Amino acid sequence: MKLQAAIDRVSLEEAKKIAYELDGIVDIIELGTSIIKDYGLETLKAQNIKLENSELLLDLKTNDEGKYEFEKGFETSADILTVMGGSAIDTIEQTYAVSQAANKDILIDLIETNDDKIDKMSNCKNAIFGLHHSKDSAESFDAVASVAQFAQKHPNIQRIAVAGGIDKEQAKKIAQQGIATTIIVGGKIAGASDPVKAAKEFMEVIR
Amino acid sequence: MKLQAAIDRVSLEEAKKIAYELDGIVDIIELGTSIIKDYGLETLKAQNIKLENSELLLDLKTNDEGKYEFEKGFETSADILTVMGGSAIDTIEQTYAVSQAANKDILIDLIETNDDKIDKMSNCKNAIFGLHHSKDSAESFDAVASVAQFAQKHPNIQRIAVAGGIDKEQAKKIAQQGIATTIIVGGKIAGASDPVKAAKEFMEVIR
Numbered sequence: 001m002k003l004q005a006a007i008d009r010v011s012l013e014e015a016k017k018i019a020y021e022l023d024g025i026v027d028i029i030e031l032g033t034s035i036i037k038d039y040g041l042e043t044l045k046a047q048n049i050k051l052e053n054s055e056l057l058l059d060l061k062t063n064d065e066g067k068y069e070f071e072k073g074f075e076t077s078a079d080i081l082t083v084m085g086g087s088a089i090d091t092i093e094q095t096y097a098v099s100q101a102a103n104k105d106i107l108i109d110l111i112e113t114n115d116d117k118i119d120k121m122s123n124c125k126n127a128i129f130g131l132h133h134s135k136d137s138a139e140s141f142d143a144v145a146s147v148a149q150f151a152q153k154h155p156n157i158q159r160i161a162v163a164g165g166i167d168k169e170q171a172k173k174i175a176q177q178g179i180a181t182t183i184i185v186g187g188k189i190a191g192a193s194d195p196v197k198a199a200k201e202f203m204e205v206i207r
Numbered sequence: 208m209k210l211q212a213a214i215d216r217v218s219l220e221e222a223k224k225i226a227y228e229l230d231g232i233v234d235i236i237e238l239g240t241s242i243i244k245d246y247g248l249e250t251l252k253a254q255n256i257k258l259e260n261s262e263l264l265l266d267l268k269t270n271d272e273g274k275y276e277f278e279k280g281f282e283t284s285a286d287i288l289t290v291m292g293g294s295a296i297d298t299i300e301q302t303y304a305v306s307q308a309a310n311k312d313i314l315i316d317l318i319e320t321n322d323d324k325i326d327k328m329s330n331c332k333n334a335i336f337g338l339h340h341s342k343d344s345a346e347s348f349d350a351v352a353s354v355a356q357f358a359q360k361h362p363n364i365q366r367i368a369v370a371g372g373i374d375k376e377q378a379k380k381i382a383q384q385g386i387a388t389t390i391i392v393g394g395k396i397a398g399a400s401d402p403v404k405a406a407k408e409f410m411e412v413i414r
Contacts, residue, residue, distance in 0.1 A: 033270070034275060037244065037248055042245050043247060063240070065241060068216060086318075088341035090344045
């Protein structure tokens with residue numbers, strides 16, 4: 001199982017600093033939507049962030065104009081971009097096609113996406129499907145149960161990422177469960193006083 | 208009825224040039240999602256775009272972290288920001304609260320949003336509800352019929368914007384229909400060889 005550390009709501013300088021510190025410690029380093037919307041893809045392209053041993057994910061959260069956004073996104077050094085499961089199926093298929101053509105990865109963010117819609121994405125065989133509990137939602141989220149239910153409903157989906165306030169205890173249980181292929185951790189790594197130490201602790205419990 | 212002209216997929220310099228040219232000619236000038244994701248809110252804040260006679264809408268398309276994104280968005284000179292109808296209801300309520308507290312406007316983008324979800328937004332009485340046909344969708348869109356159906360299903364919604372490949376003929380019909388409060392026109396104004404002339408022609412048919 002891979003560990004993805006998401007960096008959000010900090011200055012671009014701070015985001016870069018944390019990203020380079022975590023390079024090679026976690027599998028995937030995410031620059032969150034806040035970094036993209038605050039600083040923009042043109043700036044991220046100019047910064048040319050090169051990770052040696054981790055993949056770079058930009059949480060682009062595309063809702064429309066799929067081809068344009070993904071082509072722009074892959075002009076940066078990103079290995080993985082994200083599209084919203086709630087966008088039109090044509091948007092999802094466009095972004096999937098761009099990512100496949102570029103030999104890059106795509107994560108479909110399933111915030112508030114219903115099962116019928118997910119079934120329509122069955123052509124996107126190589127996509128990572130992201131079970132994602134909104135940061136804003138007041139409802140609680142049982143990641144382990146959600147992953148089990150999702151896998152049962154969608155047995156053909158191979159790559160499952162899970163995000164939403166995951167702590168070390170939950171991470172351990174998700175790893176033991178053996179279904180999800182990636183867990184995504186936000187503030188509990190990037191927001192820790194020592195992100196490297198926090199990342200290593202998460203890596204320990206999931207290995 | 209108001210006319211909103213959306214500017215997309217051009218350089219920031221070009222976007223600003225078109226925005227200042229259209230100031231006072233159309234009611235609302237939109238800087239589209241492509242401008243925000245390409246250049247970022249920090250840059251837009253620094254540019255401090257001041258329109259004399261039109262409102263400025265930034266098509267932020269918030270999916271999550273509603274409070275953060277809207278507070279950041281209103282640090283720019285924007286009068287109106289957008290949130291996705293497909294995001295969690297808590298996200299929509301957060302963004303609505305921020306916009307009301309700032310005495311600014313919010314447009315809820317209803318791409319792929321079902322009626323049950325729209326009914327949950329009934330607290331957002333002052334929001335503009337945006338009927339929006341995805342640019343990527345292969346299905347055709349009858350704007351006049353869509354507006355009529357929407358108003359019938361949601362009789363308490365007062366402010367309705369409509370977007371999706373609208374030309375002058377459709378704009379005229381929507382104006383005559385008298386339900387929608389805003390029509391949003393993209394490439395047919397901002398992408399015209401003479402955006403000012405195109406905007407004036409649209410204003411003529413809707414007045």
